Amino acid sequence: MSGDTEDAAAAFRAEFTSWLNAHLTPELVKAHGEGRGLEEGNIEILRGWNRTLADAGWAAPAWPRAHGGRDATIPEQLAWLEEMSAAGAPGAINVIGVSNIAPAIMAVGTDEQRARYLRPMLRGDEIWSQGMSEPDAGSDLASLRTAARLDGDSFVVNGQKTWNSLGRHADWCQLYVRTDPDAPKHKGISCLLVDMKTPGVEVRPLRTMTGDLTFSELFFTDVAVPRANLLGNLNEGWRVAMTTLSYERAGVARLHLSLNERLNRLMADAKGRPAMEDPVIRDRLMGVYARIATMGWTTTRELQAIGAGRQPSAAMGSIAKLMWSLTEQSLAELAVDLLGLDALVGRWGKNLAGSRSTTIAGGTTEINRNILAEHGLGLPR
Numbered sequence: 001m002s003g004d005t006e007d008a009a010a011a012f013r014a015e016f017t018s019w020l021n022a023h024l025t026p027e028l029v030k031a032h033g034e035g036r037g038l039e040e041g042n043i044e045i046l047r048g049w050n051r052t053l054a055d056a057g058w059a060a061p062a063w064p065r066a067h068g069g070r071d072a073t074i075p076e077q078l079a080w081l082e083e084m085s086a087a088g089a090p091g092a093i094n095v096i097g098v099s100n101i102a103p104a105i106m107a108v109g110t111d112e113q114r115a116r117y118l119r120p121m122l123r124g125d126e127i128w129s130q131g132m133s134e135p136d137a138g139s140d141l142a143s144l145r146t147a148a149r150l151d152g153d154s155f156v157v158n159g160q161k162t163w164n165s166l167g168r169h170a171d172w173c174q175l176y177v178r179t180d181p182d183a184p185k186h187k188g189i190s191c192l193l194v195d196m197k198t199p200g201v202e203v204r205p206l207r208t209m210t211g212d213l214t215f216s217e218l219f220f221t222d223v224a225v226p227r228a229n230l231l232g233n234l235n236e237g238w239r240v241a242m243t244t245l246s247y248e249r250a251g252v253a254r255l256h257l258s259l260n261e262r263l264n265r266l267m268a269d270a271k272g273r274p275a276m277e278d279p280v281i282r283d284r285l286m287g288v289y290a291r292i293a294t295m296g297w298t299t300t301r302e303l304q305a306i307g308a309g310r311q312p313s314a315a316m317g318s319i320a321k322l323m324w325s326l327t328e329q330s331l332a333e334l335a336v337d338l339l340g341l342d343a344l345v346g347r348w349g350k351n352l353a354g355s356r357s358t359t360i361a362g363g364t365t366e367i368n369r370n371i372l373a374e375h376g377l378g379l380p381r
């Protein structure tokens with residue numbers, strides 16, 4: 001990093017920490033730290049904080065100023081993430097919208113779509129979900145079958161989505177549909193922005209083993225979606241699906257920062273327990289610590305290279321996802337061996353149950369290993 005960039009990032013960090021000290025309350029840190037997410041009446045507390053962050057330009061500093069961000073450079077984004085994590089501050093409630101859907105709207109949306117959707121998304125006024133997976137289309141997303149037929153000025157949508165995170169809270173869904181059944185499978189897909197209050201949309205929440213209604217199934221029966229809600233060009237939905245992360249590259253650092261927060265909490269909760277003296281447990285603790293540190297260094301090195309103008313490496317996302325998910329599971333299992341039965345209930349119990357899904361969500365371990373083999377190591381398919 002050049003001296004100027006370093007100075008700018010330090011000034012950015014100082015401005016943010018002084019704002020954070022003035023606005024973040026212990027109640028908010030508690031609402032975040034208990035890991036209740038949007039469940040159990042937490043949503044309005046977190047939405048209020050989201051609005052405070054957004055109105056001050058701190059909800060997504062990576063976004064362009066024109067849309068409510070700060071055009072933050074990568075070192076500035078990293079500084080913001082580190083300070084949010086160190087303070088235990090909750091972020092925007094629209095995680096999927098802010099990190100995945102907004103970049104696509106910015107890149108391929110119309111001016112009307114940008115003006116209509118981005119601001120309420122950033123403030124958490126409208127919550128978004130992403131409707132990709134179907135009962136028979138997960139890893140092989142391109143085989144999705146939910147159909148949309150153009151009829152005058154509207155698409156008529158019929159089909160089913162599943163594993164839809166935030167589905168029961170969502171006001172809008174970025175929905176991937178098949179608009180040309182005769183084209184090769186990657187080429188006949190389009191992306192629609194669907195108002196979840198439209199007649200014919202049914203949301204059925206699914207309770208997972210964590211006890212939460214984490215996902216929903218979505219059913220669409222003759223749902224009329226205005227043609228103006230097509231995102232990107234007709235039959236070019238695959239390109240929209242691939243347009244992510246352009247404004248949130250440093251978001252990958254969230255993974256090791258959140259693991260680090262949890263490791264620190266585990267050490268605090270386990271203080272004085274006899275298991276802390278067990279050499280095998282201590283060895284495992286060091287293993288988890290070392291993996292988190294390695295993730296941090298790998299991410300920082302990659303982000304600095306991108307900041308210096310190099311192309312991101314094709315395999316970086318897969319390396320980060322793979323290391324994060326496997327370390328999540330090691331940490332959750334370690335908590336059980338350190339805290340005994342206490343780790344099977346409450347925060348740690350939920351953490352243990354939830355950690356199983358990390359090797360599936362956002363691309364399974366096997367798929368990420370395939371990507372690494374082909375694009376990272378250059379092995380044949």
Ligand SMILES: Cc1cc2nc3c(=O)[nH]c(=O)nc-3n(C[C@H](O)[C@H](O)[C@H](O)COP(=O)(O)OP(=O)(O)OC[C@H]3O[C@@H](n4cnc5c(N)ncnc54)[C@H](O)[C@@H]3O)c2cc1C
Nearest residue numbers: 130131132133137138139163164165357360361362364366
């Ligand atoms: C916490 C969580 C949140 C999610 N949120 C959303 C969401 O908001 N929106 C959404 O649309 N979806 C969401 N999903 C769904 C997720 O994207 C899919 O579960 C994932 O893509 C895998 O698809 P699948 O479940 O159909 O499994 P499948 O694709 O059927 O895979 C089954 C098994 O086969 C393996 N496999 C498949 N293909 C290959 C291959 N080519 N080579 C080797 N092994 C292979 C897989 O690794 C897996 O072990 C979420 C899932 C989780 C767990």
